[in-house]
Amino acid sequence: MERFDSLPGVYTLKVYYISRKLLLLSIAGFILFAGVCAGFSVLPAKQPVQLSDITVVVDPGHGGIDGGTHDNKGLLEKNINLEVGLMLRHYLVGKGLKVVMTREEDISLERFSTIRSSRYRRDLDARKKIVNSSGGALLVSIHVNARPKSPESRGTIVFYYPGSNAGKLLAETVSKAINNKVYKQYLKTEAARSKVMSSNLFILREAVMPGCLVELGFITNPEDKKLLQDERFKQVMAEAIGDGIIETLRQSHSRNSCLTDGSNPGSGIECCALTNIFHNFTRV
Numbered sequence: 001m002e003r004f005d006s007l008p009g010v011y012t013l014k015v016y017y018i019s020r021k022l023l024l025l026s027i028a029g030f031i032l033f034a035g036v037c038a039g040f041s042v043l044p045a046k047q048p049v050q051l052s053d054i055t056v057v058v059d060p061g062h063g064g065i066d067g068g069t070h071d072n073k074g075l076l077e078k079n080i081n082l083e084v085g086l087m088l089r090h091y092l093v094g095k096g097l098k099v100v101m102t103r104e105e106d107i108s109l110e111r112f113s114t115i116r117s118s119r120y121r122r123d124l125d126a127r128k129k130i131v132n133s134s135g136g137a138l139l140v141s142i143h144v145n146a147r148p149k150s151p152e153s154r155g156t157i158v159f160y161y162p163g164s165n166a167g168k169l170l171a172e173t174v175s176k177a178i179n180n181k182v183y184k185q186y187l188k189t190e191a192a193r194s195k196v197m198s199s200n201l202f203i204l205r206e207a208v209m210p211g212c213l214v215e216l217g218f219i220t221n222p223e224d225k226k227l228l229q230d231e232r233f234k235q236v237m238a239e240a241i242g243d244g245i246i247e248t249l250r251q252s253h254s255r256n257s258c259l260t261d262g263s264n265p266g267s268g269i270e271c272c273a274l275t276n277i278f279h280n281f282t283r284v
């Protein structure tokens, strides 16, 4: 204080110098800000979602010699899975997405596998190969549930692989879409409300992209079985799954971030998949 009192000129000069620096910085900042604003003003506030570059893999479970679960009266899971899978493809293609199916007809896939193992294992191996060579961003596998000893069990369950954040997001979003679109119209009771669960399922574990497996309902429950034979129900269910997929893609776009916590081995791949989705979205 004493020094400044004895040298008032130096003190004044110093204050003036700082102010000039601040002024120059302010001008530079303003020019930069104006430039950024001008840049944004010629772009839309939010880039529209570009779905046309994105491929979704749809896997109708079972097929051919493998009927999946059944009701002992000729109703086979494989046929319900395929029907809903094809409806889902139609819906997604209508929204501009590309779709790869693991099967488009009533066939099992073991003939496409080269491993020496049981027919069941070879079928799964072929399914994995189709899924992983598809270039898909997301996988949805379609199945039907059964619990012969508890026929009261009913409702949709959407599974994700344990530890997969992206898979969990997809499963939760698909489940929410099912509850929004299907619950009020068809399911109605709390017991039939769609649930989300994690499970170490082969196709979710082996897929290089995030995925979920939808168990549409229980063939062993009378109400669910009726719905699984209702064409309109299957159509609305397929559309709900499709809405969940598209909403997941939108969310990964708006988050613009990696959705993995690095806790599972596949998370790096998932991160890449979702980062690629974002890049696709932002591409002009």
Ligand SMILES: [Zn+2]
Pocket: 061, 062, 068, 069, 077, 143, 144
């Ligand atoms: Zn199944």
